[in-house]
Amino acid sequence: MKQSEFEFETFGPGLTEITGHVADWVQRESTSQHGLLTLFVRHTSASLLIQENADPDVQRDFLAYLERMVPQADMPTMSYLRHRSEGPDDMPAHIKAALLPTHLSIPVVAGQMALGTWQGVFLVEHRTAPHNRRIRAVLT
Amino acid sequence: MKQSEFEFETFGPGLTEITGHVADWVQRESTSQHGLLTLFVRHTSASLLIQENADPDVQRDFLAYLERMVPQADMPTMSYLRHRSEGPDDMPAHIKAALLPTHLSIPVVAGQMALGTWQGVFLVEHRTAPHNRRIRAVLT
Amino acid sequence: MKQSEFEFETFGPGLTEITGHVADWVQRESTSQHGLLTLFVRHTSASLLIQENADPDVQRDFLAYLERMVPQADMPTMSYLRHRSEGPDDMPAHIKAALLPTHLSIPVVAGQMALGTWQGVFLVEHRTAPHNRRIRAVLT
Numbered sequence: 001m002k003q004s005e006f007e008f009e010t011f012g013p014g015l016t017e018i019t020g021h022v023a024d025w026v027q028r029e030s031t032s033q034h035g036l037l038t039l040f041v042r043h044t045s046a047s048l049l050i051q052e053n054a055d056p057d058v059q060r061d062f063l064a065y066l067e068r069m070v071p072q073a074d075m076p077t078m079s080y081l082r083h084r085s086e087g088p089d090d091m092p093a094h095i096k097a098a099l100l101p102t103h104l105s106i107p108v109v110a111g112q113m114a115l116g117t118w119q120g121v122f123l124v125e126h127r128t129a130p131h132n133r134r135i136r137a138v139l140t
Numbered sequence: 141m142k143q144s145e146f147e148f149e150t151f152g153p154g155l156t157e158i159t160g161h162v163a164d165w166v167q168r169e170s171t172s173q174h175g176l177l178t179l180f181v182r183h184t185s186a187s188l189l190i191q192e193n194a195d196p197d198v199q200r201d202f203l204a205y206l207e208r209m210v211p212q213a214d215m216p217t218m219s220y221l222r223h224r225s226e227g228p229d230d231m232p233a234h235i236k237a238a239l240l241p242t243h244l245s246i247p248v249v250a251g252q253m254a255l256g257t258w259q260g261v262f263l264v265e266h267r268t269a270p271h272n273r274r275i276r277a278v279l280t
Numbered sequence: 281m282k283q284s285e286f287e288f289e290t291f292g293p294g295l296t297e298i299t300g301h302v303a304d305w306v307q308r309e310s311t312s313q314h315g316l317l318t319l320f321v322r323h324t325s326a327s328l329l330i331q332e333n334a335d336p337d338v339q340r341d342f343l344a345y346l347e348r349m350v351p352q353a354d355m356p357t358m359s360y361l362r363h364r365s366e367g368p369d370d371m372p373a374h375i376k377a378a379l380l381p382t383h384l385s386i387p388v389v390a391g392q393m394a395l396g397t398w399q400g401v402f403l404v405e406h407r408t409a410p411h412n413r414r415i416r417a418v419l420t
Contacts, residue, residue: 001314001420003314040386042394044330044332044398044399051234058231080344083335094341100239101381102330103384106243138316174418176420198374201360241382244382247283256321256414
């Protein structure tokens with residue numbers, strides 16, 4: 001078993017594709033034909049996601065949906081929220097993090113993640129301010 | 141570690157139970173008392189799901205909920221979506237795939253998945269047209 | 281590989297923090313520097329979740345959101361639900377269980393889960409009545 005920790009800077013709500021970064025590490029560390037990669041984001045206001053990585057509109061549309069699904073706390077429909085210490089994006093970020101994956105497990109074949117043709121690996125930021133996000137990687 | 145890839149044909153939005161197919165493979169490949177099975181769907185418009193498998197109404201109700209949660213792109217409430225190249229079911233399928241699991245990890249005991257009494261393993265199709273869906277299986 | 285099964289009693293919809301219980305088991309069973317823990321809940325009306333564990337308002341707000349996202353079956357907006365044999369909380373519990381994790385995989389370093397500063401591990405109950413919930417743990 002190999003482990004490592006990646007760090008990425010984010011700049012407000014959005015998807016950061018990390019497929020290439022992760023693929024490089026997996027290729028470097030793989031020693032057998034078959035493996036399993038697990039990624040784990042060490043935060044409660046960011047997520048990991050496998051999503052279409054060809055058309056940028058997919059990411060844009062997904063973020064637009066997510067914002068409508070969990071509006072900011074200063075919107076009238078969210079007036080019941082109490083946890084507001086860090087601003088109107090605080091509690092919605094926790095809710096989004098609960099509804100999207102904290103971890104991903106991806107099969108590895110011959111040193112490559114067995115992703116489908118259109119699948120990319122993304123870090124999803126839910127907070128408004130820039131953040132450093134740590135992702136722990138485990139390869140078995 | 142054992143790996144395999146399963147292929148299933150789907151016929152529009154719905155749940156296909158794959159518990160038996162997966163259970164057969166796990167039983168055939170298991171060589172020790174304790175194992176861990178990981179399933180990974182190699183698509184961005186289909187999902188894997190563990191759900192109640194006794195009453196067919198549960199699957200029907202879940203699909204009805206999912207359709208209301210993420211309506212087709214030609215519905216007025218979804219007019220903000222831009223990614224429409226493959227039809228009104230295209231982007232909603234990506235959103236559903238983001239909100240439901242891409243992978244499942246299930247403990248294995250004595251060659252059997254340690255599912256609860258009512259738990260079945262399902263492939264969930266989000267697109268309208270028939271599709272061939274590939275699921276990669278990893279047994280450790 | 282080590283496996284165990286934990287049992288927790290729940291008392292209606294809510295989050296039960298199980299971080300300490302799981303941490304004790306991981307520490308006791310760990311024999312190498314690097315590991316991977318997988319938790320799997322053996323039910324279709326309860327979930328596992330990694331969430332902020334500092335401010336109790338986060339849990340309260342999340343439950344309030346979840347209740348609005350998937351209202352009970354006796355609410356007018358949910359009149360299309362058919363699976364009602366066990367009461368108005370029955371089918372909404374299955375929907376919540378489909379939208380939240382059934383399993384979690386968490387890296388282990390030197391006998392400790394590599395959780396972020398604010399991350400706790402929770403069992404989420406979706407049913408109204410008290411239940412005994414079984415969680416299977418796998419450590420590799």
